[in-house]
Amino acid sequence: MDKKEVARVLAEIATLLELKGENPFKSRAYLNAARTIEALDADLDELLREGRLLEVENIGQGIAERINELVTSGRLGYYEDLKTAIPSGMVEMLRIPGLGPKRAKAVCDALGIGTLGELEYACHENRLAELKGFGTKSQENILKNIAFLKQFRERHLLSEGQVQAETVVAAIRRAPGIVRWSVAGSLRRRRETIKDIDIVVSSPDPEPVMFVFCEHVGVETVIARGPTKSSVRLRGGIQVDLRVVDDSQFPFALLYFTGSKEHNIALRGRALKMGLKLNEYGLFEGDTLLPCPTEEAIYERLGLALIPPELREDTGEIEASERGELPHLVEEGDLQGIFHNHSNWSDGKNSIEQMAHAAQAAGYAYMGLSDHSQTAAYAGGLTIEEVRQQQEEIDGLNARRLGIHILRGIESDILPDGSLDYPDDVLAAFDFVIASVHSGFLISEAEMTRRIVKAVENPYTTILGHPTGRLLLARDGYAVDIDQVLEACIQHEVAIEVNANPHRLDINWHQCRRAHEAGCRVSINPDAHAVQGIADVVFGIGTARRGWIEPREVLNALSLDELEAKRQARL
């Protein structure tokens, strides 16, 4: 049983305990343990064998025994008893905004219902409004939110949130009196998917800002409207929360609403230990506000260097900041070029020349072209003859000095046996080769790992493309042991891709962090299928930054000369 599964069970126990009405701190203890286990570097089986589980933070005697039972027997009696005692529909009800554990339990107990469908029916029958603590307003809201749940997913792609946030910000920044404004929350931290959009604004007069925000054309429903805080749901289904504060409070509010929650809790704990109190309005010593004009100043007061939003997850960034050992994170400007791009030779929309012009306009010194290989017939993969023709066209374009150098590459399918899709003499003619899995996902983890490792071992492979094959909000990645893959990449000097397509973001940020710690080079690529796709690089940069990646670890932060020198050295 892997760590992820153990973490999932612990987190579900936390939810079940809440629904049971247990001590909320007990529930949180399970949640903390789940988080710790999920982020654990060490091998769980090994810790268990050596009896060192108690050394792990947030794992005490009680939870250690639960984990032991779960891992050794594959079952956990305590968990199964809880599940029997609490109807699964009650857990589902927690997905309804505005319905938490207390009220979900109250509804189920009082009305004798146990599923979402029954709840919806009870609302239609007007039975909820008669319950103590509920009223017609609650009933209407619950009905509306059930309909919303059916219609929309709970989370949205970062790219979608980004576009929506930009429209809202463009509208409210025109409101009179605005001093500073920023997007906060998971969008600012560059999470790969977001639940909602948080915006923080400073102004001496909140009223006009709230007015513009709530009356903004994209708004479908106003969920809450107060003097300092309002929430709306946009037509696209995303919720936006706006907070308006006095400008002296802006950095504190921004810090607070950027989160993550875990990072905030850790920061507050740190403040408490220093005899200070931190909240969204300020940093206080007793009743005295310690003025801080910027987020940087707040961190400084807490004895820390400014922590970039992408790192704020309480996964070691506070300790690193204290020691002055924060990574120097990669930025968009560090990239000298991009490798993974498609043209209309395979399934791209634009010509090679159009793609090259767009990449040049985006400031890159080189652009790799990597159309699909012959096996990928569905995507117009190139035959050997087409490869030769395409390379001639690229040579011709380079001779015209477009202001950008085009690299002759390919995105070669990794065949079921782990070999690449062309004979060696064809592979040798490319400037670079991206090896990717595009089919045959349904094999065991061991088989997939062997298959990918074999492709990495191929002397012509430069980059391992979208290494897990996941599609965000659509498809889980195939089973693969990423640590073994990283080891192989390090050994054979292959870069692992951070595919920046907002539907992929593959590898993910946890895996980036592993690459960073293992010392594996990454390559951040747009996987562009049209000129517009080149701009997707920003999302890959966000993922890489969340994984602590520095420019020196990024293949395409190298100049063309450095790349060529590296290639020569490998041959």
Place this chain on the structure above:
DNA sequence: GCCGTTTTCGGCCCGACTGTTTTCAGTCG
């Protein structure tokens, strides 16, 4: 249920908004 440079017991982040109340519990972030 976890944790400890005040603590092995008594804390565990904390404030805004809503809907229901008539002073507050629940939910959310």
